[in-house]
Amino acid sequence: MTTFFAFIVAILILVSLHEFGHYIVARWCGVKVVRFSVGFGKPFYTKKRGDTEWCLAPVPLGGYVKMVDTREGNVAEEDLPYAFDKQHPAKRIAIVAAGPLTNLALAVLLYGLSFSFGVTEIRPYVGTVTPSSIAAKAGFEAGDRIQSVNGTAVRDWGDAQTEIVLNLEAGKVNVAVQTESGSEAVRVIDAAGTPEAGKVAKNQANIGLLPFKITTRLGSVLEGSPAAKAGLQAGDRLVGADGEPLDDWTQWTQLFRSSPGKKIEIAYERDGTMLSTGLRPDTQELADGTLIGRAGVAPAMDEEWAKQVRHEYRPTVGEAFAMGWDRMTGYAMMTVRFFGKLITGNASLSHVSGPLTIADAAGQTAAMGLQSYLEFLALVSISLGVLNLLPIPVLDGGHLVYYTAEWIRGKPLSERVQAIGLRFGLAAMMLLMMVAFFNDINRLFG
Template identity: 70%
Template sequence: MQTLLAFIVAILILVSLHEFGHYIVARLCGVKVLRFSVGFGKPFLKKKRGDTEWCIAPIPLGGYVKMVDTREGGVAEADLPYAFDKQHPAKRIAIVAAGPLTNLLLAVLLFGLSFSMGITELRPYVGTVEPASIAARAGFVPGDKIVSVNGVAVNDWSAARNEIVLNLESAEVNVAVETQNGRNAVRTINIAGTADAGQVVKQQGHIGLLPFKITNTLAEVLPGSPAATAGLKKGDTLVTADGKRLHYWSDWSSLFRQSPGKSLTIQYLRNGQTFETRLRPNSEELPDHTLIGKAGVAPQSDEAWTEKIRRQYTPTVAQAFGMGWQKTADYSAMMVKFFGKLLTGQASLSHISGPITIADVAGKTASYGLQSYVEFLALVSISLGIMNLLPIPVLDGGHLVYYAAEWIRGKPLSGRIQAAGLRFGLALMLMLMMVAFFNDITRLFG
């Protein structure tokens, strides 16, 4: 119910304000608006105010503003001066652009509101490198500080991750780092065109890097697991395996994984005293018939390291909204770059998400708190704004192209060209919707 409610609220806010942007500018330009609807289908709630009928319809996946337009049927002679299609192209461009621009402005306001509550940033330090991962093969080690990605400077973990993920499908990614001993180095990820690139997309950009450092102290021991049978408990610190000291949790994880059914002599600390036990990891077969071992334990994070990489502060209101503007500009540029890569085949269609994923993330962010949900709304608002500005017929951006061409030529494009563009746009959007639903279902059940 929380997921459903969070999704509906998000759609109502973002779509309503998008359409309200169209409505306000249409009225300012002297266009008569017949209906403002939130949702599709037969309205179940109507309210007439002035010339406009305000409606709420049952399908909460969009909305629309219906204006007087001679192309959609007969128009009374008295209404002709107020018809949308009879306005100067500049006015029509302003009306159409108002919706997406309202979404982008809303994102600035939402980010600003979130940032004014306080900001928690993670500095771009590598805390954990998962064994045998893409990151491990690229040479990353715990303690690396990421300085830049393909020459683009990064100041926090989120920016570093986004730059890496955006580029790894289409090009070699060179990550400049500063090591723990202060030396400069470059970690190179080169998986473009390989199966690994597709796997990263399925794992939502995960390449085996985590900002948090994991200790050898146990945070959890699953009941009935090999570790519980061996007598290990929460709070125990693993020290040696078969007489060999293992310094990192990644080493322990790798050892358990590579030792299915094998008896291991484990030395551990409990309340300052050293104990020894025998542990035999369970065997589990992967889909490729590889056997791996599982011990049934989870580690604690290093709180001192977390304090080192975490930065918390509360900016002034002016600073918060200035940062909101910058964040909106950065994410907008990133999305435009992504669509460019998608068009040239340098990015996978697997990145495209639909309403099921949006609903899932809406529910999760709402459960984390108001600030997370507000930032989620900002990101979706940017997506809605940029998506609608794409020059695809049936989207706002396609109409902008038509009206700009009309303004330049002094006359509209022929009906044949507009009809062909409409068919192309509908086919393309239908394909994207099918891909989005397929990706959603794959993520949900995959």
């Protein structure tokens, strides 16, 4: 229910404000607005104010603004000066652009509000490299500080991860780092076309980098788990298994996963005393039939390293909104570059997400708290704004192209040209929607 309501609230806020942007600029430009509807379908609530009928409809997946337009039917003589299609192209451009620009402005507002509560910045340091991962094969080492990806400077861990993932399938990814010793190096990721890169694109795996260092000390032990039954407690430091020393958490993870139902003799340290116990991981079957072991433990982080990597501060209100502007412009440009990579074949369609993934993210961020949910809304608002500005007929960006061409030519494009563009736009959007739904189902249920 949290996921459902968080998703519905997100859609109603983002789409309704998008349409309100169209509405308010239309009124400023002297266009008569007949209806403003929140939701689709037959309205169950209507209220007339002035010339506009305000409606609530039962399908809360969007909304629309209906203006007087001679292309959509007969218009009364007295309303002709207020018809949308009778306005100067500059006015129509302003009305159409107002929706997506409202989404971008909303993102700045949401980020500014979120950052006003405080900012936790994760610096782009590599704390842990998963053995045999994409990152390990590229030579990443704990202590590396990522400076740029393919020449694009990165500010924090999120920037570094995003740049690497989006460039992963376009060819070699050159990651400039400063090593722990202070020397400069370039880690080259060459994973394009590999199954590992495909899993990363589908959000089924990661590249094998974590900003925090993980210790062999237990951070938590699940109640009733094999580890709890074996007497292990949070704070214990795992030392070895079956007489062999294991000093890396990934080795313990691999051991537990590869030992379903098998008894393991564990050596561990508690309060300076060496102890031992027998642990038999539970057996869990994955979707593909593979059996893995689960011990029910999670590691503790290296707190000294975490203090170096994590930077927490509370900006002033002005600084928070300036940061919101920077974050909005950065993500907007990244989204534009992503669509460019899609067109040129340098990015995977697996990165495209649809409503199911958005709903899942809405539920997760809402459960994490208001700040996380605000930043989720901001990110989706940017995506909605940029998507609608793409020069594809049926989207706002396509109409902007038509009206700009009309302004330059002094007359509209022919109906034939507009009809061809409309068919192309509908086909492109239908294909994108099908890909998005397929990816959603694959991510969530595959």
